[in-house]
Amino acid sequence: MIEEKKSFRTIFWRNGAVVMIDQRFLPREETYNEYRDVEGLAEAIESMVIRGAPAIGVAAAYGVALAAHNSTGDAQQTLDAAQEAGVRLSRTRPTAVNLFWAIERMRKVAQTQRGDVAEIKRRLLEEAERIHAEDLELCRSIGRHGAELVPDGATILTHCNAGALATAGWGTALGVIRSAVEAGKKVRVLADETRPFLQGARLTAWELQRDGFDVTVIPDSAAAHLLSRKEIDLVVVGTDRVAANGDVANKIGTYGVALAAKAAGVPFYVAAPWSTIDLETPTGAQIPIEERPAREVTHVGATRIVPEGVKVRNPAFDVTPNELVTALITDRGVIRPPYTENLRAKA
Amino acid sequence: MIEEKKSFRTIFWRNGAVVMIDQRFLPREETYNEYRDVEGLAEAIESMVIRGAPAIGVAAAYGVALAAHNSTGDAQQTLDAAQEAGVRLSRTRPTAVNLFWAIERMRKVAQTQRGDVAEIKRRLLEEAERIHAEDLELCRSIGRHGAELVPDGATILTHCNAGALATAGWGTALGVIRSAVEAGKKVRVLADETRPFLQGARLTAWELQRDGFDVTVIPDSAAAHLLSRKEIDLVVVGTDRVAANGDVANKIGTYGVALAAKAAGVPFYVAAPWSTIDLETPTGAQIPIEERPAREVTHVGATRIVPEGVKVRNPAFDVTPNELVTALITDRGVIRPPYTENLRAKA
Numbered sequence: 001m002i003e004e005k006k007s008f009r010t011i012f013w014r015n016g017a018v019v020m021i022d023q024r025f026l027p028r029e030e031t032y033n034e035y036r037d038v039e040g041l042a043e044a045i046e047s048m049v050i051r052g053a054p055a056i057g058v059a060a061a062y063g064v065a066l067a068a069h070n071s072t073g074d075a076q077q078t079l080d081a082a083q084e085a086g087v088r089l090s091r092t093r094p095t096a097v098n099l100f101w102a103i104e105r106m107r108k109v110a111q112t113q114r115g116d117v118a119e120i121k122r123r124l125l126e127e128a129e130r131i132h133a134e135d136l137e138l139c140r141s142i143g144r145h146g147a148e149l150v151p152d153g154a155t156i157l158t159h160c161n162a163g164a165l166a167t168a169g170w171g172t173a174l175g176v177i178r179s180a181v182e183a184g185k186k187v188r189v190l191a192d193e194t195r196p197f198l199q200g201a202r203l204t205a206w207e208l209q210r211d212g213f214d215v216t217v218i219p220d221s222a223a224a225h226l227l228s229r230k231e232i233d234l235v236v237v238g239t240d241r242v243a244a245n246g247d248v249a250n251k252i253g254t255y256g257v258a259l260a261a262k263a264a265g266v267p268f269y270v271a272a273p274w275s276t277i278d279l280e281t282p283t284g285a286q287i288p289i290e291e292r293p294a295r296e297v298t299h300v301g302a303t304r305i306v307p308e309g310v311k312v313r314n315p316a317f318d319v320t321p322n323e324l325v326t327a328l329i330t331d332r333g334v335i336r337p338p339y340t341e342n343l344r345a346k347a
Numbered sequence: 348m349i350e351e352k353k354s355f356r357t358i359f360w361r362n363g364a365v366v367m368i369d370q371r372f373l374p375r376e377e378t379y380n381e382y383r384d385v386e387g388l389a390e391a392i393e394s395m396v397i398r399g400a401p402a403i404g405v406a407a408a409y410g411v412a413l414a415a416h417n418s419t420g421d422a423q424q425t426l427d428a429a430q431e432a433g434v435r436l437s438r439t440r441p442t443a444v445n446l447f448w449a450i451e452r453m454r455k456v457a458q459t460q461r462g463d464v465a466e467i468k469r470r471l472l473e474e475a476e477r478i479h480a481e482d483l484e485l486c487r488s489i490g491r492h493g494a495e496l497v498p499d500g501a502t503i504l505t506h507c508n509a510g511a512l513a514t515a516g517w518g519t520a521l522g523v524i525r526s527a528v529e530a531g532k533k534v535r536v537l538a539d540e541t542r543p544f545l546q547g548a549r550l551t552a553w554e555l556q557r558d559g560f561d562v563t564v565i566p567d568s569a570a571a572h573l574l575s576r577k578e579i580d581l582v583v584v585g586t587d588r589v590a591a592n593g594d595v596a597n598k599i600g601t602y603g604v605a606l607a608a609k610a611a612g613v614p615f616y617v618a619a620p621w622s623t624i625d626l627e628t629p630t631g632a633q634i635p636i637e638e639r640p641a642r643e644v645t646h647v648g649a650t651r652i653v654p655e656g657v658k659v660r661n662p663a664f665d666v667t668p669n670e671l672v673t674a675l676i677t678d679r680g681v682i683r684p685p686y687t688e689n690l691r692a693k694a
Binding site for chain 2: 196209223224226228255256260303309310313
């Protein structure tokens with residue numbers, strides 16, 4: 001039984017279904033959707049019912065378990081269904097490496113299975129639940145390491161949502177903030193609204209308010225200004241993939257925040273579980289950047305904000321070069337430059 | 348008669364009223380509002396029916412003329428009404444210096460007037476119309492100077508709206524682009540959407556599409572990414588006030604774009620009429636930065652995007668330090684660093 005000790009739950013398994021809070025409709029509506037087949041779950045990942053690199057990994061793992069659970073065939077057919085689910089789920093989002101990492105872990109478990117269908121189903125579900133439970137533990141560990149970098153009384157800027165909603169619970173960047181507060185520090189959080197999907201305005205503000213934090217939303221474009229005015233003491237963000245040289249892919253806008261933090265002499269931290277670090281990708285230039293549908297930019301709710309017929313670009317991620325990253329906060333400790341050497345040493 | 352040769356008009360005087368296109372409802376609705384008293388006009392400036400430093404200057408000048416026009420008293424009462432209108436209008440927006448400059452020009456004309464009420468009314472309206480007509484000419488001149496800096500085939504990034512809608516017509520930053528196209532160059536324009544008021548998504552996209560330009564809207568936070576990927580050849584923006592040392596106040600987000608342009612080695616130009624240059628303000632640190640209502644951030648149309656009860660910051664402008672500005676494009680020519688010396692030389 002996974003105990004998240006929070007006022008809401010991001011994702012969980014219940015009676016043969018994957019249940020997820022629908023992040024598209026927060027903060028307006030708090031609804032939980034139940035997914036009983038892989039295709040529905042894959043589409044939920046694509047449409048951002050759930051998002052955030054670690055949470056996507058957990059969802060994909062449950063998706064593989066779900067395919068096995070639903071199988072009415074023999075052992076081989078059940079393993080084939082799990083394999084096929086992995087292929088489908090790996091096509092949902094290209095940037096976050098945790099997705100591929102979680103599917104690979106599920107594949108390795110499947111590979112060791114033989115004749116007993118019930119055993120296959122049980123072992124795959126156990127592995128998904130282990131990935132889920134581990135993610136919570138890893139976030140707690142990231143939080144403990146990161147909390148030491150947070151001065152008492154700090155004003156902390158974050159971009160996007162790297163919180164309980166982006167993970168199995170607790171969060172990576174917000175996990176650092178949660179752990180700092182748990183350790184007795186007082187902090188104020190500034191949340192970039194994070195256009196176009198508004199993860200900051202809608203999700204970070206909602207989860208921090210829900211849990212009693214002091215949170216203020218700002219337009220993305222105000223971050224550089226407030227950094228230059230010395231109103232921010234540190235920046236902490238999550239990441240979808242860290243390359244072997246320490247380049248960081250994260251939600252579009254992160255790179256601009258990092259440039260402004262550097263210009264202001266403010267530390268810029270990136271918090272992530274080790275599964276987000278991809279030593280097989282040499283630099284940020286090799287990380288695929290997802291382009292998402294124009295409608296996320298042209299409309300907010302039902303309101304069209306871009307004139308009909310005008311083109312739109314919607315890159316969902318950007319790459320922050322390693323020289324702008326003060327430190328990586330991982331479950332294996334705080335890692336500082338030079339990243340190529342120091343990441344390899346912890347691998 | 349002021350002839351703007353465009354498919355829409357930003358502001359004009361008609362039969363004792365100031366008429367303005369309502370920029371709050373573009374691109375959804377193209378409506379023209381008529382203002383017959385100073386208080387209504389002042390509130391229209393405050394609520395951003397009209398915005399953009401040069402356009403606000405023109406509106407304020409017409410507002411002073413309107414006060415005189417509406418006076419039923421003697422010469423002194425008419426001059427007092429004009430004076431009072433200037434005081435009220437100068438309280439509408441603190442950052443753009445053109446507002447104060449235009450009111451001051453009107454005050455100087457009023458100061459030379461004596462006994463004839465009809466003459467006072469006529470002279471003040473003439474001066475407002477002169478400011479209006481001059482602004483068009485200045486934009487044309489800015490455009491001619493700036494067009495030489497635009498390579499054929501360039502992709503140009505702009506932030507906010509420094510277009511026909513922000514001026515008497517033609518535009519400053521967009522005036523440069525319009526003049527480059529008039530000179531036979533092919534260009535593509537990327538428009539930052541410019542949260543929270545969405546001047547880029549709503550206004551720049553609308554006016555450029557209306558006039559047949561190739562325009563693409565991007566989230567503000569995508570600008571740094573696209574600059575880093577070498578997809579942008581130059582940046583041109585407007586400004587609300589340039590300090591004596593060349594520091595530039597402009598729409599929130601401009602500073603971040605300038606940082607990213609510098610990091611990418613892309614020229615960052617600022618286009619403005621000379622009236623925007625404020626030699627009495629030594630540096631950007633002395634420029635007042637307006638904070639606007641939270642609702643601009645919390646809502647888009649009727650849709651609430653920030654949870655109820657969460658705080659918001661909404662600074663409307665930021666300051667780009669002079670070292671990030673490649674050149675100022677003015678009606679007096681292109682001005683390059685060192686700005687303190689080179690601005691003084693053109694004064």
